[in-house]
Amino acid sequence: MRGDTRTDRTELRAEPRPPAGRAGFRQAIGHEWIKFTSVRSTLWTAVAAGTVTALGAVFVALSESLQPDDTVLGGSLTLAVVGQMLAAVFGVLVVSGEYASGTIRTTLTACPRRGTVVAAKTTLVASVLYAVGLISCTAAYLLGDALLPSGTYAQGEPLPALFGAAASFAVSGLLGLAIGLLVRHSAGAVTAAVAVLLLPSLLGPLFGDFQGWVAGVSPTAALEKVIQTSDAGAEVVGSLGAGASLLLVAGYTVGVLLVAGTAFRLRDVH
Template sequence: MTTPAPQAPYQPPQDRQGASGGFYHSPIPVRRASLGDAIASEWTKIRSVRSTMWTLGVMIVLLLGIGLLSAFVVSASEADLEGTPVLSLGFFGVLLGSICVITLGVLTIASEYGTGMIRTTLTACPSRSRVLTAKAIVFFLLSFVITTVMTTVVGVLQSAMVDGAEPTGDDWLRSTVGVGLYIAMLGLLSLALGALIRHSAGAITIMIAVVLLPLVLAMFMFSESLAGLQQALFEYSIPNQLGAFYDASVTTSGPTGWEPLWIMLGVTAVAMAAAYLTLDRRDV
């Protein structure tokens, strides 16, 4: 009976000696992962899922369809728009389109918790803060660019279709870039809430309530004792803040000009800080 030859101890691939006596080195360069790598990964994910195509596609249809339909109705009725900003006709399409941005913002992170994909994501990138930062950057830039481009296109078409007050440079800036920043911030707030709630349907429902409920509640407050609360709900409701960019606010008081953007920036910053804190402290 022959005795088997002893086997050589296992050596990792990078430590094995080659035929020439040197150590093996991988031809693939090895480097530490960066935020740019996480951003590239999140961009690949967000553009490859069907929810992005559907939500942003519906948003584009709403912005174009409602914006052009309102301009057509006004031009056909030959209404006197003297003193009324033409760009304000785009308000209704943007308000409905914001629901699509809210939905996509929640799904950007909450859907990964629902499918369990978040475990794979955090295995590939153990830094949770880097994952959330990459998601926020990709989503914010995507929603800002699409909203700004579409509001600009709708504004140009409305100005060509309707005779009204000539928009100033500040009007154009607020109704395009300002609205784009505000809607992107609103979507970022939705993303933060999705990270906190970790449930798509629940987070979307809460965000829709945040957008619409204050205005609806204010409409049914008839008591004199609730007059102050009613006025505050009217002034700081998201539809009224969004209307301020078009000089079409529901009330004559409340935030004006660029003030709604700073309010939304503060609220979103608090929500994102809470999302970072809970993401590092909770298990997936």
Template sequence: MTTPPAQQAGAPAPGVYAPVYVSPIPVRRAHLGDALASEWTKIRSVRSTMWTLGVLVLLMVSIGIGVAALVAASGVGTESDPALGLGFFGLLPGSICVITLGVLTIASEYGTGMIRTTLTACPSRGRVLAAKAIVFFLLVFAITTVTATLVAVAQYGLVGGPEQDAGAWLRATVGAGLYIALLGLLSMAVGTIIRHSAGAITIMIGVLLLPLVAGLFMFTESLQGLQEALFTYAVPSQMIALYADVPPFGADGPSGWEPVLILIGVTGLALGAAYAAMRAQDV
């Protein structure tokens, strides 16, 4: 009688189990550090990061120093107006770059389908969103703060003006970095909810500019209260208030660190809504 083919191939006899293969590579549960490493690899590998942040730096430096040079050449207000407030002129257009990058950080993955791979590797949606938010925030905050500091020093050297205290310098540098990074986080939250890059960028640019444009056309007395609210709490107005020790738009308007605190609250609510949307929607 011939031997069965399975036994000829060296298979174990019936009732005898083969030893289980154990990989020499240690297996451990993934944690937030793994997600952070993954998101850092993504954000520094795509060209959109280099272009958006590169244009951000270019706009802040060129416009900021250019405006300071014009003010210094004209001599208007150089003795009474602080030079640090001129940083607003480069910060506003640069914020559009951060808005774009914030949306693309997650909405581009929905557009290409890469989000399926991301959530397969890390099924925890909260961990994915937290890792993206942390990496994005730290990167934008560091670049914006360093650039704002260099621009502030250059502007003060060109324009001069009254001496500024440590609080004013801190708001013009660290405060500007915090505000722009939070604005980018808000954009990322909107991109998570909308899941469409062009749509989310359009919404965020509308949030940035539409209140001021709408307020300009409110001429009737009945809309005066709404017009004042739009002018006071619009994003560009909040950026101006960041550089001011007193409310620049009325006694009740924000000033100092208050714009940053307001944006922290709004961004926190938006990120909570983004997390709820990620859990409720399939990919």
């Protein structure tokens, strides 16, 4: 009996413990996708960003509101700026919604590595919004081309402009994500994100000769240059080209996202 007891104890001591489970990047992406498709606020915000952009082309064509110097591309994508703002709101909600509901604790329990969580959210936001932007902007251009009077307006250059417009949606969403990580409160973060997009253009005229420098740093200015709207004159939104303007916005968005990611790793979740 004693020998059997010692054997049982030895077997119990030798029995391997189950490994402590830690979700890796692939699992974190899966979790983020499930949350995106199951939370109504984020799902419908992404849908709204695409819908308003595409339907804007129909509205512009039926209202006959384009100016003679407008292009089919720029006119069709007039409401892409609204879609861009909704993209920024989407980025905010991806993180602030978890703080509001308290599920951020569950997320960090499943994946304690906060850098992985930020990387997963960044990948989801960029991927979803690039797809939404590309599909909706392409649909808007095709609708505008079909509905606007043939030969009345210059066509514009849809390629690579449509890819650039999609990239501007993704960049705006990442900027919203960074602001959401820093502010953590949905209403405050949404207000801050919309302000970042709109204030440079609104305040630009107050700076006189420097209007183009001030307004030109906004994500909306980069989008207007990309889609070649008649409002994107150098005196209004600066003399940087479309590609350079988009890279400028992407550059400072990466910087803000790095700061936000660092704050997320250092701060408590409350």
